[in-house]
Amino acid sequence: MTAQRANKEEAAGTPAPAITKAGAELLLDALEEQGVEVIFGYPGGAVLPIYDAIFARDKIRHVLVRHEQGAVHAAEGYARSTGKPGVVLVTSGPGATNAVTGLADALLDSIPLVCITGQVARKLIGTDAFQECDTIGITRACTKHNYLVPSAEKLSTIVHEAFHVATHGRPGPVLLDIPKDVQFEEAPYVSRDQAVMRDCITTPAINDRQISQAVDLIRRARRPVFYTGGGMINAGKAACDALRALARETGVPVTSTLMGLGAFPASDPLWLGMLGMHGSFEANSAMHDCDLMIAIGARFDDRVTGRLDAFSPGSRKIHIDIDPSSINKNVQVDLSIVGDAGAVTAAILSEWRASVKENPVDSGRLALWRAQIDQWRAKKSFSFETSKEVIKPQHAIQRLFELTRGRDVYITTEVGQHQMWAAQHFHFDDPNRWLTSGGLGTMGYGLPAAVGVQVAHPNALVIDIAGDASVQMTMQEMSTAVQHDLPIKIFILNNAYLGMVRQWQELLHGGRYSHSYSESLPDFVKLAEAYGGVGMRATTPAELDEKIKAMIDCPKPVLFDCVVTQEENVFPMIPSGAAHNEMLLGGKVTGDEIGAEGRKLV
Amino acid sequence: MTGNAAKSLSVYPVTSAEEATGESILAVIVDNEPGVLARVVSLISARGYNIESLTVAETDVEKHRSRITIVTRGTPSKIEQIKAQLGRLVPVRRVIDVTKETDAIERELALVKITGRGETRVEAMRLAEIFRARAIDTTHNSFVFEVTGAREKINAFIDLMRPLGLTEISRTGVLSIRRGPESD
Numbered sequence: 001m002t003a004q005r006a007n008k009e010e011a012a013g014t015p016a017p018a019i020t021k022a023g024a025e026l027l028l029d030a031l032e033e034q035g036v037e038v039i040f041g042y043p044g045g046a047v048l049p050i051y052d053a054i055f056a057r058d059k060i061r062h063v064l065v066r067h068e069q070g071a072v073h074a075a076e077g078y079a080r081s082t083g084k085p086g087v088v089l090v091t092s093g094p095g096a097t098n099a100v101t102g103l104a105d106a107l108l109d110s111i112p113l114v115c116i117t118g119q120v121a122r123k124l125i126g127t128d129a130f131q132e133c134d135t136i137g138i139t140r141a142c143t144k145h146n147y148l149v150p151s152a153e154k155l156s157t158i159v160h161e162a163f164h165v166a167t168h169g170r171p172g173p174v175l176l177d178i179p180k181d182v183q184f185e186e187a188p189y190v191s192r193d194q195a196v197m198r199d200c201i202t203t204p205a206i207n208d209r210q211i212s213q214a215v216d217l218i219r220r221a222r223r224p225v226f227y228t229g230g231g232m233i234n235a236g237k238a239a240c241d242a243l244r245a246l247a248r249e250t251g252v253p254v255t256s257t258l259m260g261l262g263a264f265p266a267s268d269p270l271w272l273g274m275l276g277m278h279g280s281f282e283a284n285s286a287m288h289d290c291d292l293m294i295a296i297g298a299r300f301d302d303r304v305t306g307r308l309d310a311f312s313p314g315s316r317k318i319h320i321d322i323d324p325s326s327i328n329k330n331v332q333v334d335l336s337i338v339g340d341a342g343a344v345t346a347a348i349l350s351e352w353r354a355s356v357k358e359n360p361v362d363s364g365r366l367a368l369w370r371a372q373i374d375q376w377r378a379k380k381s382f383s384f385e386t387s388k389e390v391i392k393p394q395h396a397i398q399r400l401f402e403l404t405r406g407r408d409v410y411i412t413t414e415v416g417q418h419q420m421w422a423a424q425h426f427h428f429d430d431p432n433r434w435l436t437s438g439g440l441g442t443m444g445y446g447l448p449a450a451v452g453v454q455v456a457h458p459n460a461l462v463i464d465i466a467g468d469a470s471v472q473m474t475m476q477e478m479s480t481a482v483q484h485d486l487p488i489k490i491f492i493l494n495n496a497y498l499g500m501v502r503q504w505q506e507l508l509h510g511g512r513y514s515h516s517y518s519e520s521l522p523d524f525v526k527l528a529e530a531y532g533g534v535g536m537r538a539t540t541p542a543e544l545d546e547k548i549k550a551m552i553d554c555p556k557p558v559l560f561d562c563v564v565t566q567e568e569n570v571f572p573m574i575p576s577g578a579a580h581n582e583m584l585l586g587g588k589v590t591g592d593e594i595g596a597e598g599r600k601l602v
Numbered sequence: 603m604t605g606n607a608a609k610s611l612s613v614y615p616v617t618s619a620e621e622a623t624g625e626s627i628l629a630v631i632v633d634n635e636p637g638v639l640a641r642v643v644s645l646i647s648a649r650g651y652n653i654e655s656l657t658v659a660e661t662d663v664e665k666h667r668s669r670i671t672i673v674t675r676g677t678p679s680k681i682e683q684i685k686a687q688l689g690r691l692v693p694v695r696r697v698i699d700v701t702k703e704t705d706a707i708e709r710e711l712a713l714v715k716i717t718g719r720g721e722t723r724v725e726a727m728r729l730a731e732i733f734r735a736r737a738i739d740t741t742h743n744s745f746v747f748e749v750t751g752a753r754e755k756i757n758a759f760i761d762l763m764r765p766l767g768l769t770e771i772s773r774t775g776v777l778s779i780r781r782g783p784e785s786d
């Protein structure tokens with residue numbers, strides 16, 4: 001029987017008890033019902049039946065990548081830029097193990113993914129069969145949940161539950177391991193509303209008493225600050241709008257983590273910039289000196305808190321998070337509210353409005369705090385020495401930002417100094433526009449993530465701000481971009497170093513640059529051409545703008561080799577093991593900035 | 603930190619480093635599906651906590667629910683973390699902190715082998731009677747006793763048996779249930 005016929009009968013609402021289909025068809029039916037538009041995948045023996053089913057249908061687009069890690073990062077890019085779950089399809093054994101880095105990345109950054117892996121036939125499991133690996137065991141620690149699909153009969157229900165788990169509560173990657181014989185086995189389809197799903201993820205209802213406690217604390221605060229994270233982005237556009245309204249109506253300034261950039265507009269006077277190890281002086285000083293910290297969808301990561309026993313010692317802390325295990329994990333808080341960042345923020349907003357209507361607040365109550373923040377701002381902690389001869393990496397990002405202003409632009413990054421400079425000098429007014437590997441810090445994330453973003457937003461300008469070392473980790477996805485007409489722009493800040501490693505070696509290891517020089521760099525222009533893309537190079541500040549404009553206008557994928565100063569450091573910097581008020585603000589460093597304790601931390 | 607640390611206004615201590623560790627019994631109600639035990643155990647071990655005892659069996663055949671009882675050690679905040687993390691696992695239905703419940707009953711069963719003859723054998727028999735341990739296997743020079751009770755009772759029994767020819771112990775790990783008509 002054909003897939004079409006079965007679909008028609010289901011659409012007509014007939015119970016159709018006799019209709020059975022192969023597992024591979026059931027899988028695609030379920031993905032279609034879940035609204036999946038695109039699968040990022042790579043075929044192999046254990047998923048051939050699924051690829052056969054894909055061949056016969058055209059509802060779902062398949063993007064063939066060049067490495068399974070790239071498939072997962074592309075799905076992350078798709079998910080982060082659309083708010084919908086990303087879908088990955090890979091084969092058993094090496095296909096699954098290649099996907100592991102991407103899964104771990106998605107777990108730490110709470111990105112909703114459904115990853116389908118093939119597995120050897122059920123009777124071969126445990127026999128060391130060809131391309132067999134214990135995918136469930138290997139991925140247990142890097143997925144939110146995983147399933148070994150036991151039969152075709154259970155398949156569609158498990159797919160529906162997998163999407164539910166991936167997207168509800170704190171989002172994350174979910175893996176389905178489907179034995180090859182299950183892909184052939186016949187069973188009836190179970191639609192989404194008929195599937196008996198466990199109520200496995202529940203978010204508690206909003207507790208009015210906690211909301212009014214929060215409003216009470218905000219009313220009484222004289223030095224308050226919002227500290228928002230990736231959870232705010234995950235909560236969606238409406239959640240970010242609620243945050244904006246709440247910040248403006250209360251007058252409370254906002255800082256965000258690396259993952260949270262874009263939730264609050266960088267052009268707003270209440271914006272403090274990013275906080276943390278390479279955050280702004282005003283953001284970190286405000287965190288240290290505040291009397292009320294309102295953390296929303298953020299998890300007090302060590303890159304944010306610095307030395308824990310000196311973290312914001314004088315403040316009361318409110319923590320709003322959907323994940324109860326994030327609360328009181330690193331930092332004890334005074335008021336914890338478990339719930340969706342958007343729903344809770346909206347509840348606080350309406351309670352605030354009711355409260356000030358009844359009993360207005362003194363509009364001058366934050367005047368001293370504002371004056372203090374202005375003083376910190378005046379330090380201009382992101383400033384750098386400019387040059388007429390060589391391109392400063394910070395300058396390159398500034399120009400990239402200025403020249404892409406007003407466009408529909410998405411930025412992904414790799415990991416290293418360029419990532420921090422991008423976070424400091426590229427400014428976002430909207431959520432979902434900034435995609436970076438924050439938790440795992442995965443070099444090689446940005447290029448495939450840009451592929452995924454461009455698939456979701458074909459007309460947008462998608463730029464991967466890259467480092468010369470990181471970009472080589474997943475460079476082969478350039479071929480994917482060319483094949484699928486995805487005109488991504490890869491903007492390499494080429495300092496010919498594993499720059500962030502070199503910076504740490506300079507600051508912590510007496511300037512011994514052990515294996516951090518990028519030897520034998522390829523000619524990126526020729527490399528781009530070899531892939532069938534376009535290569536460009538800028539070596540002087542004078543030609544930078546022209547070249548960037550040419551890149552923006554190019555209808556093809558571009559590798560842009562932006563040759564920058566080699567030994568620039570990212571400042572400000574809170575050394576490991578130091579407190580927020582012990583920032584290094586740049587200039588010459590002596591190499592003993594970091595104590596022995598801090599050196600042990602990473 | 604340089605200079606004098608500002609005094610905390612927070613009602614909580616800024617550092618939780620010096621909390622005392624304690625023992626905790628957690629009952630975890632889970633869907634009895636393949637791999638669920640591995641999930642629970644690896645979550646605890648991945649965070650560097652030791653499991654002192656573990657029991658698991660299906661307790662609701664119709665709903666396919668199992669009850670896993672774990673004894674572990676940690677500071678109160680670490681135990682809270684373990685509970686919250688366990689609660690995040692998809693097949694975990696509920697996490698009950700038995701230690702915190704005043705009306706919880708705790709039981710464990712142990713099999714204890716004693717070998718020897720003469721005076722010590724008689725003494726072992728006498729002590730077993732006091733502990734209401736049953737001899738479930740007897741030869742001329744050995745006993746296997748079955749003893750149940752809270753862990754302290756079993757520990758005490760074992761300590762007393764040690765000088766009397768104790769050669770082998772097998773324990774089930776802790777089980778728990780709530781007193782009275784209410785159930786968890």
Ligand SMILES: Cc1ncc(C[n+]2csc(CCOP(=O)(O)OP(=O)(O)O)c2C)c(N)n1
Pocket residue numbers: 414415416417418419441442443444466467468469470471493495497498499500501
């Ligand atoms: C997969 C992976 N391996 C190693 C690291 C450690 N690491 C962090 S930054 C960095 C150097 C990155 O160099 P590059 O991409 O050239 O960026 P730059 O810092 O020079 O801007 C390294 C090796 C990592 N984050 N990810």
